Structures are given as structure tokens and as C-alpha cells.
Amino acid sequence: MKEAVLDTSETAERNAPTPAPVAATTDTPPAKKGTDWWGEIKGIFWLVLIVLGFHSFIAKPFYIPSESMLPGLRIGDRLVVSKFAYGWSFVSPTIPDPVAIFESVVLRKPVESWSVGLPFIHGRLFGRLPTRGDVVIVTPPGTHNDYIKRVIGLPGDTLAVRGGTVILNGKPVARGPLHYVDLPVDTNSPCSETDYFGAKRPAPGGGYVCHLPIVTETLPNGRRYDTVDLEPDSPGDNYGPITIPADHVFLMGDNRDRSADSRFALSQLGLGGPVPYENLGGRAEFITFSLDGDATFNPLTWWGSIRSHRAGISLHPQQTQ
Numbered sequence: 001m002k003e004a005v006l007d008t009s010e011t012a013e014r015n016a017p018t019p020a021p022v023a024a025t026t027d028t029p030p031a032k033k034g035t036d037w038w039g040e041i042k043g044i045f046w047l048v049l050i051v052l053g054f055h056s057f058i059a060k061p062f063y064i065p066s067e068s069m070l071p072g073l074r075i076g077d078r079l080v081v082s083k084f085a086y087g088w089s090f091v092s093p094t095i096p097d098p099v100a101i102f103e104s105v106v107l108r109k110p111v112e113s114w115s116v117g118l119p120f121i122h123g124r125l126f127g128r129l130p131t132r133g134d135v136v137i138v139t140p141p142g143t144h145n146d147y148i149k150r151v152i153g154l155p156g157d158t159l160a161v162r163g164g165t166v167i168l169n170g171k172p173v174a175r176g177p178l179h180y181v182d183l184p185v186d187t188n189s190p191c192s193e194t195d196y197f198g199a200k201r202p203a204p205g206g207g208y209v210c211h212l213p214i215v216t217e218t219l220p221n222g223r224r225y226d227t228v229d230l231e232p233d234s235p236g237d238n239y240g241p242i243t244i245p246a247d248h249v250f251l252m253g254d255n256r257d258r259s260a261d262s263r264f265a266l267s268q269l270g271l272g273g274p275v276p277y278e279n280l281g282g283r284a285e286f287i288t289f290s291l292d293g294d295a296t297f298n299p300l301t302w303w304g305s306i307r308s309h310r311a312g313i314s315l316h317p318q319q320t321q
Contacts, residue, residue, distance in 0.1 A: 058083055060094060062137060062148065062284065067195070068253035068260070069135070069148055070228050071181055071212060076188035076291040077310060079148075081137050085283035087127035090118045091139045092281065117144045124278060129154060130249060133223030133317045137281040138251060140271050146281060147271065149261050150225070153250030160240035161263065164229060164256060167241070168220060176216035178229065182209035187293030195258060196230070223317040230257040239263045248274035284315040 064077040073079075083092050095116040103109040117139070130136055134151045153159040158169050166173040184207065185191045191200040191210035203209045218224045231237070234257040244250050251271055253259025264270025287310050295305035 059285075060282070061288065062146065064148065067189070067258060068255050069150070070255040070258070071183060071214060071226050072254055072315070073135075073148065073287075074183070074189050074290065074307075074310075076293055076307070078288045078290065079315065080285045080288055081282040082285050083282045084126075085134075086130055086277065086280055087124040089124045089127070089278040089280070090121040091279055093118065115144065120278070122278065127277070129247075129277060130280065130283065131223075132221050133219050133225065135284040135315045135317075136249075136251070137284065138271065138275055139279050139281055140266060141276065141279060142266065147251075147261075148284060149251035149253050149259070149271070151249050152219070152252045153244045153262075153274065155244055155246045155248055157244045157250070158241055159244060159250050160242070161236065161238055164232070164234075164237040166217070166252075171220070173220070174218040176218075179214050181212055181214050181226075183212060184208075185210055188291065218320060222320040224320050225254060225317040228255045228257070230255075236261075236263040242273070244274045247277050249277055249280070250274045286315055287311060287313045 059080050059082050062079045062081045064073050064075055064079065067075060095118070100115075120141075130151045132151055132154055136149060136151055138147050138149060139145065140147065152166060153168065160167045162172075165175060182201075182203070183189060183191075184203070185200060189210065191208065193200070196210055196212070199211045200208050201211050212228050213230065214226050215229045216224060216226050236256065236259070242250075250262045250273075252261045252263065260268060260270040262271045262273055262275060264272075266272040290307040290310040291305050292307055293305070295301045
């Protein structure tokens with residue numbers, strides 16, 4: 001009897017499990033999700049809140065709009081102002097005014113300020129008085145404008161000005177000899193004949209400079225800075241004497257004959273005498289950058305408009321031994 005021969009290959013094929021059907025593939029891309037507008041709005045809201053909080057409680061930029069602090073500060077300088085230097089008061093928060101911003105940017109109307117001011121609140125949180133000689137930002141009582149001036153008198157001081165010399169507590173503030181500095185003339189610093197008669201002169205390398213008379217003052221605490229002394233008998237060269245009230249400071253601009261400060265009434269765009277220390281918005285720390293006024297909307301003009309030598313200049317006065 002013949003034995004049957006087992007065909008192992010055929011048996012394996014018959015016993016092999018049937019493969020599962022493979023799903024047909026398609027080229028349809030996954031559906032795209034729509035823009036999460038609510039998420040975008042929340043992100044912008046938190047970003048704005050963080051920026052406003054930083055500007056209100058830590059530091060904010062400040063733009064120099066006038067020449068009242070020459071020779072140290074020029075129109076076009078951008079500064080950093082520390083909000084916490086003297087504690088926080090009703091002028092510290094940065095609250096934008098959308099209506100004022102729209103009128104200024106879109107309608108090109110002059111506005112007093114881009115922010116909304118809080119009503120006067122007496123006192124400061126963690127408040128402390130400035131040091132004599134500090135450069136500070138101040139909001140005059142009843143306004144929303146920010147000025148930049150130097151602290152000259154503190155509470156309890158008797159202050160007067162005679163012939164341009166500041167007299168503190170019966171003693172004249174030390175003044176150095178008259179000397180001159182030449183500031184470059186540009187669009188933001190035109191050295192107009194009205195304000196600086198005869199001071200605009202040709203520069204050796206081309207262009208013009210503003211030839212300004214300078215007197216260096218040294219306060220009783222040894223802090224020293226330069227002032228501009230243009231005229232021998234200007235309206236602010238004789239003032240007082242007064243006694244500075246408690247919690248008030250007396251502020252003056254370094255450009256003594258071109259500064260509306262504590263020597264002048266509010267109606268003269270001055271500060272109306274000694275200023276309550278609640279109206280101090282912070283201390284000026286240093287210059288971040290400065291522009292000469294020649295920049296336009298064309299980005300190619302931006303770099304050439306920067307006064308590169310002014311970046312990083314400290315606004316703290318020198319200290320003598």
C-alpha cells in the first residue's frame with residue numbers, strides 16, 4: 001500500500017488565518033479649526049494689563065517735550081522713570097483715555113494727556129521724600145500734564161532766589177564760574193534766536209552749535225549739576241523768601257531763565273509754588289535713547305535720527321566729596 005504524501009505547503013496555505021481587510025486610504029486633509037477669537041481677546045487683555053501694571057507700579061518711559069532742563073536733557077530724549085522711588089500715589093497709575101488717544105492720533109487735535117487722572121488722594125503708599133537734587137516727574141495740581149524738574153527745596157526749608165542765586169536756609173547755594181558748552185543744533189534743538197539770542201554759531205566741522213552759558217551748582221548735600229544762566233535779571237531770578245510746607249517740595253528747571261517751575265503760578269504754566277509730594281510721579285533714572293527730530297514714517301530715516309552718544313546717560317547728579 002502506498003502511503004499518501006502530505007503537501008505541507010498547501011496545508012499551510014489552507015490553515016493560514018484570513019488577513020483582516022485593510023481600510024481604504026483617502027487624501028482628504030484634516031479639518032482646520034477656526035480662529036479662537038475669544039482666546040485672542042483674552043491674550044491681548046492680559047498683555048495690556050501687564051504693560052499698564054508695569055507702567056503704574058515699576059517704571060515707565062518718558063519723552064522730553066521742552067528745553068527747561070538744558071543742558072542735561074534735550075527735546076527728543078527718552079527716559080526711564082522709576083515709579084517706586086518715592087512710593088505710590090494717586091498720580092502713579094497709568095489709565096489710558098481712548099477718546100484722547102483717538103483725538104490726538106486720528107483727528108490730530110491737541111489734547112492735555114493720553115491718560116485719565118484719579119482725583120487727589122492724600123498720602124503715598126510706602127511714601128518717602130526725594131533727595132535734594134533728584135530729577136523728578138511731577139503732575140501740577142489740577143492738571144494731567146507731566147513736567148520734569150529738579151528737587152531744590154525740602155519740607156521746612158526757607159528758600160529764596162536773589163539775582164539768580166538760590167538761597168537755602170539763609171545760605172547761597174555754591175555756584176561755580178561761568179563757562180560755556182556747545183550743544184549740536186538739530187531739528188529738536190534749533191537754538192532759536194527768540195530763546196537764545198546770538199547763541200547759534202557755525203561748528204568747526206560743519207553745521208551749527210548752540211553756545212550756552214553754564215553755571216555749575218552744588219547743593220548742601222554735595223550733589224552737583226549744570227544750569228543754563230542766559231540773562232542777569234529774568235523774571236524768575238528773584239523770588240521769595242518762602243518756607244516750604246510739610247510734605248511739599250520746591251522744584252526748578254536747570255534752564256533757569258526758560259523754565260516754568262515752582263517760582264511761577266499755575267496761570268503762568270508753572271507749578272504754583274511748592275508741590276505736594278503726592279504729585280510726584282517718580283524719579284528719572286537714565287536716558288534710553290534720543291532722537292534729533294528728522295525721522296519720518298520712512299524706516300530708512302530712523303537710524304540716522306538717533307543721537308547715539310546720549311544713550312545710557314545717568315540722570316543722577318554727581319556727588320562731590
